[in-house]
Amino acid sequence: GAGVSQSPRYKVAKRGQDVALRCDPISGHVSLFWYQQALGQGPEFLTYFQNEAQLDKSGLPSDRFFAERPEGSVSTLKIQRTQQEDSAVYLCASSSPSAPEAFFGQGTRLTVV
Amino acid sequence: KNEVEQSPQNLTAQEGEFITINCSYSVGISALHWLQQHPGGGIVSLFMLSSGKKKHGRLIATINIQEKHSSLHITASHPRDSAVYICAGYYGGSQGNLIFGKGTKLSVKP
Numbered sequence: 001g002a003g004v005s006q007s008p009r010y011k012v013a014k015r016g017q018d019v020a021l022r023c024d025p026i027s028g029h030v031s032l033f034w035y036q037q038a039l040g041q042g043p044e045f046l047t048y049f050q051n052e053a054q055l056d057k058s059g060l061p062s063d064r065f066f067a068e069r070p071e072g073s074v075s076t077l078k079i080q081r082t083q084q085e086d087s088a089v090y091l092c093a094s095s096s097p098s099a100p101e102a103f104f105g106q107g108t109r110l111t112v113v
Numbered sequence: 114k115n116e117v118e119q120s121p122q123n124l125t126a127q128e129g130e131f132i133t134i135n136c137s138y139s140v141g142i143s144a145l146h147w148l149q150q151h152p153g154g155g156i157v158s159l160f161m162l163s164s165g166k167k168k169h170g171r172l173i174a175t176i177n178i179q180e181k182h183s184s185l186h187i188t189a190s191h192p193r194d195s196a197v198y199i200c201a202g203y204y205g206g207s208q209g210n211l212i213f214g215k216g217t218k219l220s221v222k223p
Contacts, residue, residue, distance in 0.1 A: 033210070033211075035213075040215075041215055041216075042117075042199055042201075042213035042214050042215040042216050043156075043199075043201075043211075043213045044213070045210055045211070045212075048210060056210070091156065093156075093211075101146070101158060101161045102146070102158065102211065103158065104148070104155065104156035104157070104158070105155070106153065106155035107155060107156070
């Protein structure tokens with residue numbers, strides 16, 4: 001695709017509900033990153049994939065957060081039993097081996113009520 | 114602990130003013146991104162630089178790796194420049210990871 005695509009753009013979830021956020025990276029981009037951005041803060045690293053391998057998940061805040069990229073392209077970030085503190089913008093970025101510049105999606109704004 | 118610091122946190126300017134946003138970092142970053150984030154949340158990469166200076170239109174970015182400092186300048190600012198500007202350090206590794214600053218919220222008044 002022309003850019004990194006994320007869906008949905010906005011998600012309102014009731015506390016305790018499970019959610020799934022999708023990221024469709026730029027075609028051919030090997031690396032994929034998920035970030036969480038709380039209101040008024042810079043993005044914080046969650047996890048990183050190289051192709052289908054999840055090489056770093058040190059930023060996932062709890063075991064309720066799970067990410068996958070089974071075929072090395074589209075990635076899904078799943079949050080189980082959502083809590084109010086999960087409310088944030090979730091950003092996805094991808095990059096290619098030839099250049100470390102990261103391309104970002106529009107983000108998914110998650111609001112847990 | 115956030116190892117990328119930006120200043121100022123908020124900046125209000127009049128249209129036409131010259132604007133400078135500063136970024137300093139405490140780790141051995143090999144390159145630095147300047148990013149622009151509009152209220153909708155999407156992030157656009159403005160520059161990635163590892164030395165010297167880059168210019169694109171009215172935007173200029175400079176970096177001094179030894180001093181661990183970078184600046185983003187906007188000449189002849191315009192209300193459409195209003196956004197959050199974020200610097201992010203690239204610290205390598207495979208494709209690496211980014212350490213983000215908290216952002217500078219710029220508002221340009223007509």
